[in-house]
Amino acid sequence: MSVLSGKNILLGVTAGIAAYKTAHLVRLFIKAGAQVKVVMTPASKDFVTPLTLSTLSNNPVYSSFFEKGEEETEEWNSHVELGLWADYMLVAPATANTLAKMSNGVCDNLLLAVYLSAKCKVYFAPTMDLDMYKHPSTKKSIEKLQSFGNIFIAPSSGFLASGLEGEGRMEEPENIISFIEKDIVKGLPLYNKKVLITAGPTYEAIDPVRFIGNHSSGKMGFELAKRAANLGANVYLVTGPSNETVSNNLIHRINVISAEDMYNEVHKYYNLVDIAILSAAVADYKPKDVSDVKIKKSSDKMSIELIKTHDILASLGKEKKKQFLVGFALETNNELENAKKKLKAKNLDLIVLNSLNDTGAGFKKETNKVTIIDKLENISEFGVKSKAKVAKDIFNEILDGIYA
Numbered sequence: 361m362s363v364l365s366g367k368n369i370l371l372g373v374t375a376g377i378a379a380y381k382t383a384h385l386v387r388l389f390i391k392a393g394a395q396v397k398v399v400m401t402p403a404s405k406d407f408v409t410p411l412t413l414s415t416l417s418n419n420p421v422y423s424s425f426f427e428k429g430e431e432e433t434e435e436w437n438s439h440v441e442l443g444l445w446a447d448y449m450l451v452a453p454a455t456a457n458t459l460a461k462m463s464n465g466v467c468d469n470l471l472l473a474v475y476l477s478a479k480c481k482v483y484f485a486p487t488m489d490l491d492m493y494k495h496p497s498t499k500k501s502i503e504k505l506q507s508f509g510n511i512f513i514a515p516s517s518g519f520l521a522s523g524l525e526g527e528g529r530m531e532e533p534e535n536i537i538s539f540i541e542k543d544i545v546k547g548l549p550l551y552n553k554k555v556l557i558t559a560g561p562t563y564e565a566i567d568p569v570r571f572i573g574n575h576s577s578g579k580m581g582f583e584l585a586k587r588a589a590n591l592g593a594n595v596y597l598v599t600g601p602s603n604e605t606v607s608n609n610l611i612h613r614i615n616v617i618s619a620e621d622m623y624n625e626v627h628k629y630y631n632l633v634d635i636a637i638l639s640a641a642v643a644d645y646k647p648k649d650v651s652d653v654k655i656k657k658s659s660d661k662m663s664i665e666l667i668k669t670h671d672i673l674a675s676l677g678k679e680k681k682k683q684f685l686v687g688f689a690l691e692t693n694n695e696l697e698n699a700k701k702k703l704k705a706k707n708l709d710l711i712v713l714n715s716l717n718d719t720g721a722g723f724k725k726e727t728n729k730v731t732i733i734d735k736l737e738n739i740s741e742f743g744v745k746s747k748a749k750v751a752k753d754i755f756n757e758i759l760d761g762i763y764a
């Protein structure tokens with residue numbers, strides 16, 4: 361999944377020949393899962409039609425402050441609303457004329473008014489002939505825009521519309537998209553960080569057809585993995601059997617069955633990571649002996665001898681060096697007290713308490729209700745929320761802990 365997924369992109373198109381490439385640019389943004397609105401300078405409509413960009417973006421295209429309706433009713437296009445709607449603005453192609461106006465606060469068309477109103481990050485991808493690009497006045501405009509915090513996407517060298525060869529070709533749409541994606545990821549709080557997450561139940565075999573398991577769906581752990589990836593982290597998601605799916609290339613899924621498998625996989629990655637969150641519902645006991653063949657029905661009573669599994673979280677607490685370690689506690693009584701004990705005993709930085717007494721919390725539910733306790737025993741209580749929102753709250757606490 362692209363970091364652009366779900367984002368609002370405002371594309372400003374100006375009058376350069378590369379404007380014909382904006383059709384492809386819009387398609388690539390849509391393919392990445394973004395919503396796109398296009399603002400054009402009046403002259404750019406000679407290079408690419410508003411109908412093309414409107415059809416591809418599934419939105420009206422804006423080019424003037426007023427739209428003349430069929431019955432002479434004039435509708436006002438609010439530059440402020442468009443500017444505030446955008447998560448990111450891209451001016452591509454950006455001509456020498458528009459760059460000069462943007463850098464000097466000139467505001468004589470809708471695109472420039474939107475630019476001045478936008479509070480979001482602005483990218484610009486120039487296009488022009490090589491001598492125009494080399495001109496000190498163009499260089500000054502670019503430097504000035506960069507000093508405002510706008511991000512410059514340098515043109516490439518090659519064959520230009522004038523027939524000359526040199527610098528001034530607008531960067532190719534694919535490269536513009538990947539430039540923006542990388543830039544966004546770099547600005548995320550967990551960029552370059554690695555996060556290990558456990559999720560789901562474990563199955564402890566009795567014989568080839570039976571096991572001891574639990575009702576965990578894995579949903580909470582998967583939501584945590586998605587949130588970590590959205591914050592820019594590389595994620596190792598070690599999960600027991602679960603029907604949940606992931607489609608983010610920052611999430612590396614490792615499937616396991618038993619507590620023993622989970623223990624082994626978790627220890628392979630632990631030394632590499634900055635944060636570990638153990639949300640799996642690991643079996644505390646497993647059958648001492650596993651039969652190779654299906655156990656046949658015989659006497660009226662039967663018992664299975666169980667032995668303890670490894671406590672994975674406790675083992676990570678013992679080995680902890682630089683990692684920020686987060687555990688879960690599922691409790692039915694003396695909730696806070698028991699959670700605090702686990703926090704200390706397992707050497708954690710945070711513990712997320714679920715109480716089975718709370719409505720809306722627990723296994724196989726879409727929602728959860730948690731209380732988070734940190735090392736200093738500060739307690740944050742949250743209401744019933746979707747598991748995606750709970751994941752957000754948990755990461756807010758983790759970020760507070762890491763960047764305190």
Ligand code: CTP
Pocket residue numbers: 558619638639640641642643644669670671672673674686687688689690691702
């Ligand atoms: N955990 C683990 N390995 C186990 C058991 C639990 O890593 N063998 C982790 C869970 O993923 C969770 C935390 O330990 O993050 C607490 O799990 P929980 O079942 O609430 O507590 P236990 O330590 O197993 O203690 P008890 O069942 O007695 O409450």
